[in-house]
Amino acid sequence: MQAFTVHRGIVAPLDRSNVDTDAIIPKQYLKSVKRTGFGPNAFDDWRYLDPGEPGMDSSQRRSNPDFVLNQAPYDQATILLARKNFGCGSSREHAVWALTDFGFRAVIAPSFADIFFSNSCKNGLLPVVLAEGEVQTLFDQVEANPGAQVEVNLEEMTVTAPDGTVFRFTLDEDRRHRLLNGLDDIALTLKYGDDIRAFEERQRREWPWMAEQR
Amino acid sequence: MVGKTLYDKLWEAHVVREEPDGSTLLYIDRHLVHEVTSPQAFEGLRLAGRKPWRGDSVLAVPDHNVPTANRDRGIEDPVSRTQVETLESNVTSLGLKFFPMADVRQGIVHVIGPEQGATLPGMTVVCGDSHTSTHGALGALAFGIGTSEVEHVLATQCLWQKKTKAMQIRVEGELRPGVTAKDVVLAIIGRIGTAGGTGYAIEFAGSAIRSLSVEGRMSICNMSIEAGARAGMVAVDEKTIEYVRGKPQAPTGEMFERAAEYWRTLVSDPDAEFDAVVEMDAAEIAPQVSWGTSPEMVAPVDGRVPDPAAEKDPVRAEGMQRALEYMDLKPNTPMTEIRPDKVFIGSCTNSRIEDLRAAAEVVKGRKKADNIKLAMVVPGSGLVKQQAEQEGLDRVFLDAGFEWREPGCSMCLAMNADRLEPGERCASTSNRNFEGRQGQGGRTHLVSPALAAAAAVAGHFIEPSALKEA
Numbered sequence: 248m249q250a251f252t253v254h255r256g257i258v259a260p261l262d263r264s265n266v267d268t269d270a271i272i273p274k275q276y277l278k279s280v281k282r283t284g285f286g287p288n289a290f291d292d293w294r295y296l297d298p299g300e301p302g303m304d305s306s307q308r309r310s311n312p313d314f315v316l317n318q319a320p321y322d323q324a325t326i327l328l329a330r331k332n333f334g335c336g337s338s339r340e341h342a343v344w345a346l347t348d349f350g351f352r353a354v355i356a357p358s359f360a361d362i363f364f365s366n367s368c369k370n371g372l373l374p375v376v377l378a379e380g381e382v383q384t385l386f387d388q389v390e391a392n393p394g395a396q397v398e399v400n401l402e403e404m405t406v407t408a409p410d411g412t413v414f415r416f417t418l419d420e421d422r423r424h425r426l427l428n429g430l431d432d433i434a435l436t437l438k439y440g441d442d443i444r445a446f447e448e449r450q451r452r453e454w455p456w457m458a459e460q461r
Numbered sequence: 462m463v464g465k466t467l468y469d470k471l472w473e474a475h476v477v478r479e480e481p482d483g484s485t486l487l488y489i490d491r492h493l494v495h496e497v498t499s500p501q502a503f504e505g506l507r508l509a510g511r512k513p514w515r516g517d518s519v520l521a522v523p524d525h526n527v528p529t530a531n532r533d534r535g536i537e538d539p540v541s542r543t544q545v546e547t548l549e550s551n552v553t554s555l556g557l558k559f560f561p562m563a564d565v566r567q568g569i570v571h572v573i574g575p576e577q578g579a580t581l582p583g584m585t586v587v588c589g590d591s592h593t594s595t596h597g598a599l600g601a602l603a604f605g606i607g608t609s610e611v612e613h614v615l616a617t618q619c620l621w622q623k624k625t626k627a628m629q630i631r632v633e634g635e636l637r638p639g640v641t642a643k644d645v646v647l648a649i650i651g652r653i654g655t656a657g658g659t660g661y662a663i664e665f666a667g668s669a670i671r672s673l674s675v676e677g678r679m680s681i682c683n684m685s686i687e688a689g690a691r692a693g694m695v696a697v698d699e700k701t702i703e704y705v706r707g708k709p710q711a712p713t714g715e716m717f718e719r720a721a722e723y724w725r726t727l728v729s730d731p732d733a734e735f736d737a738v739v740e741m742d743a744a745e746i747a748p749q750v751s752w753g754t755s756p757e758m759v760a761p762v763d764g765r766v767p768d769p770a771a772e773k774d775p776v777r778a779e780g781m782q783r784a785l786e787y788m789d790l791k792p793n794t795p796m797t798e799i800r801p802d803k804v805f806i807g808s809c810t811n812s813r814i815e816d817l818r819a820a821a822e823v824v825k826g827r828k829k830a831d832n833i834k835l836a837m838v839v840p841g842s843g844l845v846k847q848q849a850e851q852e853g854l855d856r857v858f859l860d861a862g863f864e865w866r867e868p869g870c871s872m873c874l875a876m877n878a879d880r881l882e883p884g885e886r887c888a889s890t891s892n893r894n895f896e897g898r899q900g901q902g903g904r905t906h907l908v909s910p911a912l913a914a915a916a917a918v919a920g921h922f923i924e925p926s927a928l929k930e931a
Contacts, residue, residue: 264780265655265755269895274876278526278540280500280547282608292897298883301540330776332656335689336895337874338591339498340607361625361659361691362591366607419623421484432609433511436617439478439486443514443619446477446488454474456712456720457490457584 249371250429254352255398256325258389259315264330268363271334271342275301285341286348290316316349320394327354328385333374334363343370353399355406357382368422371429375399375406381414401427464730467696468627468662471602471727475585477619487622489614490584491596493570494521494557496548497876498589502612503551512555514618519557520579523548524569525876527562529839529866541877568842568868571595571809575679576842578708582697582724587614592809592892594685597694598678600701600727602662604691625660626736628690629729631667634743639926641819642677643811643890643909645669646684647749651759653739658690661737664729665695669743675704676813683810684892687756696728750796750922751894751907753784758894760796762912762924768792787896788904789884796922799906800832801888803881804917805899806910807839807866808873811890816841816910817849821857823914826931829862830920836863837879839871863917875900888916 276288278301287305294316296309310317316324327346333356334342343366346354353373367374377385388409389395395409401423406414418426425432451458465473477486499521506513513519526541528534536542545562552559560567566577571592574580580596586603587593589611596603610620630649650657663685670678678695685693695701702721705711712720747761758781760766769785769792772778785792790799806812806820817840829836838858840846846868849855855865872879873891881887881903890913891898894905908916915925 263783264776267755267893267895269874269893269898273897273901274874277497277876278538278544280504280544282501282504292901298901332659332689335655336591336893338589338593338605338607340501340589340609343607358656358659360656360689362605362607362686366609369607369609419484420482421480421621421623432621433509433613433616436486436613436619436621439619442478442486443488443617447515447618450488454583454720454723456716457581 248369248429248431251352251371251373251401251426253398253400253402254325255396256352257320257323257394258326258328258385258397259321259324260386260389261315261327261329262386265332265335266329267336268334268339268342269336272339272345275299277339277341282344283348285345286350289345289349290314325350325352326397326399327351328382328389329354329356330382331357331379333359335360338362340366343367343372347372355382355385368426369432371426373399373401373426375416377406377414377416384408384412463734464732466627466729466733466735467600467664467694467727468602471583471585472624474583475602483623485622485624486619487585488619489587490518491580491586492519492614493574493586493588493593494519494552494611495525495570495588495590496523496544497525498608499551499611500544500547501608502615505612506615511616513557513615516555516557518618520574520577521548521552521557521559522567522570522573523562525870525874527869528877529869529871529879532562532867538878565843565847568845569809569812569870571683572812572841572845575599576708576844578705578711581705581711582701582727587620591686592683594691594693595679595683595809597682597685597692598675599705600694600697600724602692602694605686625662628658628661628663628737628739629735630663630665630739630741632665632669632741632743633667634669636669636672636743636746639911639924640746640748641909641911642673642680644749645746646681647751647756647759647907648746649741650684650688650756651749652741653688655687655755655757656689658685658688661690662692662694663688663690665693666729670695671698674815675700676815679813680810684756687892697724748909748912748924750912752788752790752796753781754787754894754896755784756892756894756907758784762796762922764796766790766792766794766796798921800886800921801906801916802832802834802885803887804833804836804913805872805887805889805891806837806913807841807871808891809841810892811910812839812841812845814845814848816890817845817854820910820914821854823911823925823928824861824863824918825857827861827918829917832920833917836917837866837872838863839866840868842868872899874898888913888922
């Protein structure tokens with residue numbers, strides 16, 4: 248996983264609440280058996296005026312000029328700003344892969360859906376929760392000054408707005424540690440193999456019907 | 462000392478290791494796998510030279526991409542076909558339990574888990590699918606995970622989790638005639654909102670929940686995620702135990718009785734404390750129809766489309782306005798004047814035998830209305846289909862002009878050929894009415910099987926009891 252320490256970049260304001268994972272990456276693209284290549288289809292239904300199917304050359308499609316990610320300088324954005332309950336809906340990690348493949352390193356919103364939040368942290372895409380008022384301030388500053396840069400600092404757990412205002416956020420220590428260091432979860436867990444085997448031993452004694460699955 | 466919630470009990474029974482900050486390595490008993498969210502996990506495992514920790518915990522099945530018609534021709538879309546073939550080669554090369562498309566036990570992963578007794582009370586159940594919460598209806602801790610976590614469970618049989626808060630949603634009293642589990646859960650989401658349960662595990666309780674069948678409880682737990690909660694659950698009672706008895710993978714004989722004795726303890730203690738409690742009066746719940754593009758946007762079938770002008774919160778009003786434009790609806794329109802083009806009865810929410818019986822009951826002796834271009838019934842599994850055919854339900858639907866299909870996720874998310882065309886309106890028993898969910902530009906109204914059937918017959922939304930005599 249790509250580590251996340253400090254990132255500075257252009258913020259794209261996506262002024263919607265309840266942005267769902269069907270919107271972030273529509274179902275037809277979930278047929279891929281790969282982890283990469285979802286970027287051109289991030290927000291496909293909003294981003295293009297014609298219907299898309301897997302395998303189409305996105306550069307040949309009609310892009311929707313009204314959609315924020317099609318407008319300069321937001322097409323170069325690396326931080327996404329949205330309203331509450333971002334990433335609700337299905338568990339598809341493809342939604343996170345689409346955002347990272349587009350170039351996003353962080354999403355700032357007042358709240359996130361649980362599964363999206365967890366998937367994000369496992370792919371080096373930092374989900375940043377700020378208060379609604381702070382998110383509003385960022386919307387105001389970014390819309391008044393398109394292309395303004397924001398800094399997201401995971402070491403300090405701060406977001407620095409274009410005008411220099413500093414907002415603080417939190418992230419649980421375990422996730423923060425893994426993100427800062429880009430750690431491989433599985434290798435870490437396998438260090439506890441003896442604990443897992445001990446649990447299984449206990450399960451065989453206490454709940455044998457679960458240990459002896461048929 | 463205060464008592465424990467059902468969630469406390471399920472959690473504590475699966476802790477492998479707990480770190481000082483509360484991060485917990487949680488043991489997973491059952492891992493359900495389907496073709497869409499697993500290929501990258503199997504590839505990751507292979508690239509790292511790892512093997513599944515416990516292969517017998519896995520049950521794999523293709524469901525999202527499978528065709529529901531003309532199966533003898535195989536899967537015509539080459540991209541879908543590759544994904545299903547990839548699942549088959551991944552699981553067979555590792556010797557994992559698998560029901561291929563031609564197996565009568567194939568079906569939607571959340572229908573076949575309980576049907577096979579692969580998911581049992583007291584288990585931790587995961588799947589790369591947000592509707593895994595369905596299995597909580599058996600008194601299990603079941604939740605959806607992403608693909609990185611699928612790989613993690615395959616490799617370690619565990620997940621790092623932090624215990625969430627616990628919410629109890631208590632629905633007390635008697636449901637009105639014609640009000641089903643689907644109406645209850647839609648009304649709950651309408652009340653607490655799609656983020657109301659975020660950060661919580663929800664236990665559904667109260668006399669109205671206890672009065673539901675285990676299948677009805679599954680419809681409720683299924684949509685926990687639409688209320689924002691990863692996990693939903695219902696305490697074990699005798700209905701749960703009788704449901705599990707005799708299922709193919711359930712324990713038998715003395716072992717079953719020993720298990721049942723433990724299962725009976727899987728209830729919240731009377732003095733357990735929840736972080737949040739929501740109380741609802743069952744008698745006040747009417748049959749529900751969604752009008753917008755979020756599952757919280759629901760109204761009673763005898764109600765009207767709400768008016769954004771009456772909403773005080775500007776962000777919310779704008780969301781309503783956008784939803785009404787997408788749905789092509791005007792404020793204050795009676796719900797009964799909304800006319801669908803298609804009707805879909807199926808999905809992991811509502812494709813079990815009781816759902817099909819409820820729909821057939823309404824359809825029996827009647828015909829599909831002329832404005833309904835397609836009314837399709839997609840059973841949740843091959844075994845549900847078989848059972849329905851033994852009961853003659855297929856004839857009831859076919860005689861009324863419905864289509865009777867093969868099992869799968871189908872038009873709930875339109876990954877196969879079953880989909881809405883732009884602008885088409887659908888009465889659907891599925892779980893999500895997001896923009897484009899059932900096909901780009903498609904418009905979804907979430908309803909119960911009985912209401913979907915009634916809409917197919919009348920050509921507009923209507924309470925089944927208001928239909929003319931068959």
